Amino acid sequence: MNVNFSPEELVFQDEVRAFFAEEYPQDILEGRRKSMLASRDIYIRGQQALHTKGWAGINWPVEYGGTGWSVTQKYIFFNEFAAADCPTIIPFGLGMVGPVIYTYGTEEQKEKFLPDILSSSVWWCQGYSEPGAGSDLASLKTRADLDGDEYVINGTKTWTTLAQHADWIFILARTNSDVARKQEGISFLLVKMDAPGITVTPIYTLDGDHEINQVFFDNVRIPADQLIGEEGKGWTYGKFLLTHERANIAGVALSKQRLRKLKKKLASYEQQGQAPADVESFRRKMAEVEIQLSALEYTELRTLASVSTGKAPGPESSILKIKGTEMQQAIDNLFFELSAYGALPNLRAQYEAGYDGDIVDDDGSSLTALRYFNFRKASIYGGSNEIQKNIIAKAVLRI
């Protein structure tokens, strides 16, 4: 056992650092450092810069254009990625539907979809949840009925993240209702968002952001070859994807970066005589988060190491989801507490691209409450933390 990087890995680290310092669009990084909110364009340009370097398919096999990186390389990459303040990679294409397509898709589907996913020229969204089917996803009601060589889709998906930007959506829909278990008879389908009969309506989250949507399907017709794998086996593919989603959800590198920023903010407040009255108690809370993060980092590395020996990320990845989101939320809370009254003004507009009004808040404090509010979602989405505990109880502990 050892935790040192090899000489080759150190060279790789330098290469990644140099890439973010020189080749990656610097305006994006500068914007993120000033807390600017990312737009569709910024996400896409960021991902395309990675693609140009050949680094978009981080977890993808080499044969499909992936990096083929080792666990250590990915670890190095994500740390540098976060330390450089890169906007997150939108997971729906690169992290979710891409792996489903290269694992279960036909050769034609791979050829048709994978290059656009890799180059981020197509934006995907995820249509799983429905108003009546959240935690109990298998009770979903959206139907896809075969009619000649087309499926006709009817129903509604909800909480769909960034569907307003999406060109394509992947959905789980019921193709057969006459089944013994409700997990059967569900299919995994790819749908173009401009198909007639699709309407997208915004849902505003509690921080006022437009990040999620409801998507309605009214007799939407799609070619039958947009079915993935076998009809009625969608639950298997959907679950495969969900464990991928969970593994990426911990966000340790990003949390470490945010903790560094929190410490900087505290230091600058101390310098200005603006630290909390009981600064030791605040430091204690930061230390507690840091210790949890150290543990989580190793838990994640252990999980990744076992994946690299050929195992798929198992139900243990639920630990990463629960602990990872708890840490994200704990850090959000500390930013909020440190900002005191500065957290109260809602000055979101000031941080949006193109703003040219007065600057009322100069250190990002006014985004801290909004971020804390918004990230309550993290323990709800991707399978809520309660559901993750059910999974651990059943599938890991066999209770």
Add this chain to the structure above:
Amino acid sequence: MDFSLSDEQAMLKESVVQYIDKSYGFEQRMQVVASSAPYSAEKWAEFADLGWLSLPFSTDDDGFDGGAVELMLIMQELGRGLVIEPYLAAVVLAGGCIKRSGNVALRKLLLPAIMSGESVPALAYAERGSRYTLNHVGVTAVADGEDFVINGEKFVVLNGGTADQIVLSARTSGATTDDDGITLFCVCADVAGIERQGFVTVDGAHAANITFDNVRIGKADAVSEIGLGLGILEAAILDATLAVSAEAVGIMEALTTKTIEYTRNRQQFGVPLSSFQALQHRMVDMFMELEQSRSLLLRAAIMLDEDSPDAAAAVASLKYYVGTAGRKLGEEAVQLHGGMGVSNEVDIAHLFKRITVIDTLFGNSDYQLHRYIQSS
């Protein structure tokens, strides 16, 4: 020992409960929040008619002489109803300073207008960098003949954007964090040299940063004696801390009731969410924290009314408790609502936002615990 309300108190409570249940709907509130108006002038006039705006003022000033228990009763309901009108800012904070003023002429001038709803003032005490410390006053008031000239900035003044009168703490002598040398003044918001940068706060209310650039006011506008304003400010903030804690308890009550109701009605896996024991225990915890908070609230209100020497510590312990337990309860309510909990159209999200903001007002849990330790 007697925890029952007097007849007057019971009537007050009943009338606020009725009003909130019948005349203060969430949809209407959200229309006001979505509009450019900071609050509903119509509702404010109703509050005046109901006598709520006169509640904490002495009978000498033609008020109703309400104490901490009355304030507790009204604020709990305003919390439960998520009332957006600036009762705290105008009546409890600004009014709370003015009512303690020895400047009779000023009281006679300002209080009737507050009680009739005509004047809706604000209290400007916080500054960039003051955090929650009341004696941190960098705004200066320099004597010049019979006048004072005020310079500096006040930060996140609740209702500061539209208030007609601004009560402010200013330094007439000493260093930035001295206890002595702080004077409270009341200025008309439209005098030359006042600039207000208004904004909406994260809970949908309105506030402003206010800069004073050579604002000239007369000695007659001093609310406190020159250099001795801290005591009045502390007393008003103590009342206000009790008031927002009571508001938080009302919010906790609403969050608990609504969460229980939601989990009873929402079905997943073919059963109501409320049938899962893991969730039942979480709701039991919410309920227990609500009851514990209620107890500390009652205790602090009684001690304030009795002028107990331990009243300040009791209020600090209360605010610490509702800050910690209340925020946790808010997070739990959101979590148990799933996606619904984070969507802006449901009341849960707004109750949660308000209780989070309350933790910050007048010092968050950490700060209150620190004060509690220091005072005991």
